Amino acid sequence: MKQRLLDDVSTASPQRQGGDSQATAHLPALTLVSHPLASRVGERFVLESLARGKEVALSRNEPLFTRVGEVIGRPLADPFVSRRPLRFLPRPEGGVRLEGDAEGTQVMVGGVPGVSWDFRPEALAAGVTLELAGRVVLLLHRVAVDEERSADTLGMVGQSSALGRVRTRVRQVADLDVPVLIRGETGSGKELVARALHQRGPRRKGPFVSVNLGTLARELAAAELFGAQRGAYTGASQSREGFFRAAHGGTLFLDEVGEAPAEVQVALLRVLETGEVYPVGAHTPIATDVRLVAATDAPLEDLIEQGRFRAPLLHRLSGYSIQMPPLRERREDISLLFHHFARVELEGLGEAWRLEPTDPYAEPWLPAALASRLLRHDWPGNVRQLRNVARQLVISGRGQARLQVDAALEAELAPKPSGEEAPIHEPTPVARRKPSDVTEPELLEALRECSWDLKNTAEKLGITRASLYNLVDRSPHIRTVKDLGAEEITRCFQDCGGDLDAMVRKLEVSRRALQRRVRELGLEPPES
Template sequence: MQRKSADQGESTAGHSSGASALVRRRVPTLTIVSHPDLQRAGERALLEVMETLGVPMSVSRNGPDFARPGASGARPLDDPFLSRTPLMLEPRPHGGLRLMTPMQGTHVRVGDLTVRSGGVELTQAELGAGVPLVLAERVVLLLHLTSVPGPRAGGDLGLVGPSEQLQQLRDDILRVADLQVPVLIRGETGTGKELVARAIHEHGPRRSGPFVSVNLGALSKDLVASELFGAQRGAYTGASRDREGFFRAAHGGTLLLDEVGEAPSEVQTALLRVLETGEVYPVGSHVPVPVDVRLVAATDADLETRIAERLFKAPLLHRLAGFELRVPALRERREDMGPLFLHFARRELAVIGEAHRLMAGDIRGEPWLPASLVARLLRYAWPGNVRQLHNVTRQLVIGSRGLSQLRVEAHLEQLLDSATTPVGGRALPEPALRWADVDALGRTLMPGVSIRRRPSDVGEQELLATLRASGWDLQATAVRLGISRSSVYLLIEKSTLLRSAGEVSPEELTRCFHECAGDVDEMAQRLEVSRRALLRRIRELGLDGV
């Protein structure tokens, strides 16, 4: 039986326990996705006081405290470039929030858009989808809803991430691991179904036995029966010796049948017989061979639809699904992206001999992982899930060998811009801000925003007008123009109408700083330069602009 989550209306890791029907209270939560101290990814702050008492919560370098789920120690964000003047999160009717920033506080982006003094209204549905907050272009937080956690046990089981979806999956793995019932693991391609199967094996009584994994979709249809059940010598052309088969190779352990939905009809019949009798018939033999195997099956296919199309046997589904687990898609657990990215980055940096890059460094330096890149990773739809994130991480690491920051190459930039989810939002006239329907995954709806264009199609006057309309926020300008952020930089460099922050004299910058009372947004608009570059100049001159 599959469990239905109260907020998503879709199955998660399913079982028949009455405990699965309990609805946990969900509260707004801030999770660190990226921080100049990279090891802090995955820490979170549950805003329970705001939820229970209905009082506003402040967020600054000094609070609230963040900690890993289940850990005892907690600490604030502590980034020296974040303002001590807090931004405020105020509860609204019907479960929403209002995000407000002070005039001289930390610069905050929500998705692609800078938050002005009027603030931003966030609905409960938007919080459910997850809202990325970029603070001072250095720290990236995910504002989302999560359940108040209960007791945790069993470790991470080899699954990386603090999300409640993943913790629910861990809990269900431990519920079934010591039993002999077959398990069916469902999930999209690339979600890590084999890792789940290994966790079941390693935490059950068969952990000392073999773990054998076979991808049914990769086997030749002519040989799949002999690969699974074995074959006698001479049973078919080319069978010059007896073949053991995967079932007998897994005797005393666990056999994972991946892509079980691709099994041919005759193999499905044989699998059903094995599940019922505990015996296999090698091809070419009429003598059954007993096998002692814990069977785990995995699929990304809709087996119910395949049954309706007469491509899969309903009795086999019933026997395979003694207990069902669902592995969540990456887009459903965005708070796991930071720890996952670092997990893969460590692996790839070790391969190229640059593991030192993830050691504790200068907290005042430029982050190795740019906040703008993190925001784009959060918005991407990840159709290939964790496997695709691993591949992108590898390309980013290798393409940035020896550089102080990760660099996004052209093909990755095109990829990350090609399919986005509505967590970045669509802009309405300020101060209001609304996100697209949370069910419309895989696309963004942003009125007034151009489709993808060639940078050469953007004229100087259009560039200047868009920069002014976007408050000199280069990421927002890129979105409005339909080009990449790096292309905006190049256009500014080539323009005869614009100047860079580096061309502003120290005297002019200092005078403007005092006239604007340190308001970096107002300074950027008055000087007509990039806000991020301006902030860097302010730091270089020793002015307290944050």
């Protein structure tokens, strides 16, 4: 019997659950990511028996997969999947062994057929694609034992643990009138979070105004945001209301806030502090009643070091922060999103029926090999890129029984060499690594060796600083300054005699962030 050991799959760090510093228990699970009936995508079965040392059988008739909110489940029921069961068995330290049957269902992992595999815990954390009979694709992954699955999606497609944490944070802050800073890579869905905050908050009946600061002409940005009086500048033939006043009584969403010009940053800080705006050319302030939600894919801390962004503005904007996970860290959502976008396009073409064929023996509209490739792709453009790929595939496949990949899309979806990662921000001089390859012990060791200097730590690990911030935020055993109360910082300051380096070693947080917090608390000792 041939055995394959999957040790080349990226490691995924344990996920932080709110402010709980305890590691979250996980169980293996199977999620349907491709099925001849598209309506079944997203159904899940948790392999709870493995935790009790018992095996789990998978065949055409068992187990029963359920959707969120459903009680009664359904088997795979595909006529090409054998009745001879595949067997999942527990392995040491949370691993899983999959044993097939040479005369049963053909199984492919990563496009390679086989009969038996051992999956290590880190492989399960990253997610393993299983192709059955060339028709059904399952994702073998881990789910949190205490994970909440709610039918209330807040307008966001997906059911991953990572997206669940985002929804939890939205619910926690939506009804509070505090500014929110949404951080995440480009195309990860930050505006959807902003809209969810608006719809769930007390201002839902007011306007939602979305502004991309990266698209505003720098010389006109202040007038666009805060308004302008007639004749305030060349070409101002009439007064301009401005986005702040347009959003009065509602929510103003400022995307790409890192692109704000210096003068706009000063004015934004004034608005957040006083609730008043000064239209360009005016000498009298105008009161405004707006909830501000900002978003960025830029490392604002880096921009502060470069003198391109004001630290006080960052502190004001981030009254509450929400981190959007990249798509590659929520792989069980990829197929749900793809089918959502595909259905929209198919409905426009009058071909939505392709997703629900009436012939059970018909070839799947989404071939299993293509579905598996979509799951394994890194998606540097995140949800936006996935939406464009879905549109490209649907339009190119008009009138065809199955989707096909053209040469251009083939190149876009081609797997990258192991360890290669397209840089999101400026490249570093050291060899690039995937952030998911950095284990939590390695991360903690690097932070300690670099005395909690995040810039040096990122360079040592070979990842971008934005990726490092994400890893730290998701680690259940690493705190940030925001996790520290004023009392704890004050007590540590007194115990260490004001020695910042000693405080960093004791509290184990970013030196730069701790220094800012000490100053904010008025604990900065006299210069020596």
